[in-house]
Amino acid sequence: MVTEKIEYILEDLKRSSPGQSEFYQATQEVLYAIKPLLECEPKYLENNILERIVIPERTVIFRVNWLDDSNKVQTKLGYRVQFNSAIGPYKGGLRFHPTVNLGTVKFLGFEQIFKNALTGLQIGGAKGGSNFDPKAKSDGEVMRFCQAFMTELYKHIGYNRDVPAGDIGVGAREIGYLFGQYKKITSQFNGALTGKGINWGGSLGRKQATGYGSVYFANEHLKSYGKDLEGKICTVSGSGNVAIYTIEKLIQLGAKPVACSDSKGTIYHPAGIDIASLKAVKEIHRESLKSYAKLYPDAKYIDVAHYPQGGHAVWHIPCDVAFPSATQNELTLVDAKALVKNGCILVNEGANMPTTPDAIEYLLGNGVLFSPAKAANAGGVATSQLEMSQNASMTQWNFEEVDIKLHQIMINIFKLASDTAKEYNSEGNLIVGANIAGFKKVANSMIEQGAV
Numbered sequence: 001m002v003t004e005k006i007e008y009i010l011e012d013l014k015r016s017s018p019g020q021s022e023f024y025q026a027t028q029e030v031l032y033a034i035k036p037l038l039e040c041e042p043k044y045l046e047n048n049i050l051e052r053i054v055i056p057e058r059t060v061i062f063r064v065n066w067l068d069d070s071n072k073v074q075t076k077l078g079y080r081v082q083f084n085s086a087i088g089p090y091k092g093g094l095r096f097h098p099t100v101n102l103g104t105v106k107f108l109g110f111e112q113i114f115k116n117a118l119t120g121l122q123i124g125g126a127k128g129g130s131n132f133d134p135k136a137k138s139d140g141e142v143m144r145f146c147q148a149f150m151t152e153l154y155k156h157i158g159y160n161r162d163v164p165a166g167d168i169g170v171g172a173r174e175i176g177y178l179f180g181q182y183k184k185i186t187s188q189f190n191g192a193l194t195g196k197g198i199n200w201g202g203s204l205g206r207k208q209a210t211g212y213g214s215v216y217f218a219n220e221h222l223k224s225y226g227k228d229l230e231g232k233i234c235t236v237s238g239s240g241n242v243a244i245y246t247i248e249k250l251i252q253l254g255a256k257p258v259a260c261s262d263s264k265g266t267i268y269h270p271a272g273i274d275i276a277s278l279k280a281v282k283e284i285h286r287e288s289l290k291s292y293a294k295l296y297p298d299a300k301y302i303d304v305a306h307y308p309q310g311g312h313a314v315w316h317i318p319c320d321v322a323f324p325s326a327t328q329n330e331l332t333l334v335d336a337k338a339l340v341k342n343g344c345i346l347v348n349e350g351a352n353m354p355t356t357p358d359a360i361e362y363l364l365g366n367g368v369l370f371s372p373a374k375a376a377n378a379g380g381v382a383t384s385q386l387e388m389s390q391n392a393s394m395t396q397w398n399f400e401e402v403d404i405k406l407h408q409i410m411i412n413i414f415k416l417a418s419d420t421a422k423e424y425n426s427e428g429n430l431i432v433g434a435n436i437a438g439f440k441k442v443a444n445s446m447i448e449q450g451a452v
């Protein structure tokens with residue numbers, strides 16, 4: 001009965017929203033993970049929660065026109081999907097990347113609902129973005145794009161309504177331009193965006209939060225099996241915001257991150273990645289990782305053209321713990337087989353949905369511990385909410401204060417996911433635990449608020 005209902009919902013989604021494969025993938029994972037809950041508590045099906053929760057409350061799609069550096073008008077699409085506000089104002093990042101489409105934004109927004117619920121904070125789920133590519137564009141052109149994007153988006157957001165943040169391609173520079181335009185159009189200085197600069201309402205520790213939080217989560221996961229990160233060889237994909245601060249925290253905890261990647265290639269540095277050089281290459285100069293490899297004769301650069309077929313070089317480097325922290329579906333079955341063969345004990349998702357379903361099945365089937373994204377990378381959005389709290393009370397906490405709160409939130413999320421898995425006879429399966437815990441909080445709130 002429950003399986004038929006889930007299949008019906010998924011089939012219906014395929015009919016009503018064709019071509020959104022990443023969104024189906026995310027929906028399928030959640031609906032099957034919560035099956036043990038649906039089987040013992042009929043109220044969710046009786047209240048048609050599944051039908052309701054897979055449809056966004058509101059979707060805004062808009063045209064963005066701006067002038068490029070040669071004064072030509074350029075056009076891209078802008079999106080904001082306000083998925084669910086049962087437990088708080090909409091909250092979720094903006095992604096600027098050429099691959100962004102409605103299905104991408106819906107998958108990210110859907111995941112965000114349950115992730116936000118897991119933090120224990122009052123934030124609903126949303127996501128947005130554009131197929132604009134900020135890479136290799138001048139600061140002036142990025143600014144004009146952000147201003148044009150915000151000229152439409154401002155109509156739909158606000159500090160107690162919908163609070164966007166960064167994601168792939170939207171970092172401190174883009175948030176600055178977006179906030180500047182929001183302030184100019186609305187004549188309001190408020191916390192309608194997070195990830196702001198420290199001098200104008202940002203929170204200390206927000207930049208580090210997703211990466212640090214991911215490492216805190218991994219350590220909790222290992223500790224529950226009597227191990228920890230100290231001395232562990234780690235590989236991390238990506239070299240953006242999440243990856244850099246994952247690497248930084250790993251080094252602080254005595255682990256040894258030896259590899260990371262970008263869209264062009266992978267570096268393998270057996271002596272351990274030098275975080276200062278990595279930040280200089282990626283954060284300051286915005287260069288490819290090839291520049292990092294040139295600094296160290298013992299570091300090897302593997303161009304994307306030489307990746308294993310159907311796989312990614314970074315996962316073929318022996319490690320104890322793997323941190324996929326770049327993008328969705330970047331860790332495939334080919335990669336999972338290499339990780340198992342090389343003795344990896346934990347895959348800890350820093351990116352959203354980075355592991356393909358067949359790779360997850362293979363990892364779990366071979367005894368590899370698995371931390372799902374919606375739990376492991378929730379530190380970013382949790383700290384965004386801490387930024388909202390500071391803005392509301394017009395205060396700024398120091399870095400240590402934020403970091404202590406972040407650490408405690410990650411410990412709580414791990415405990416909640418782990419205890420919930422146990423309660424529903426799936427001990428050790430954090431996919432089941434995280435999805436059920438997040439879903440229950442949102443679904444119960446929806447029932448209590450009636451048919452709205």
Ligand code: NDP
Nearest residue numbers: 167168169210238239240241242262263326327351352380
């Ligand atoms: P950034 O834009 O800062 O970095 C992304 C990194 O991933 C870059 O190194 C980029 O390489 C690489 N990358 C992007 N797309 C691809 C691709 N198709 N193939 C290979 N590499 C790719 O983004 P973030 O670090 O902020 O985000 C990374 C992941 O973490 C995303 O899944 C995001 O949704 C998730 N996340 C981010 C949070 C945050 O607070 N920032 C919060 C929670 C989740 P290149 O530099 O060459 O483009």
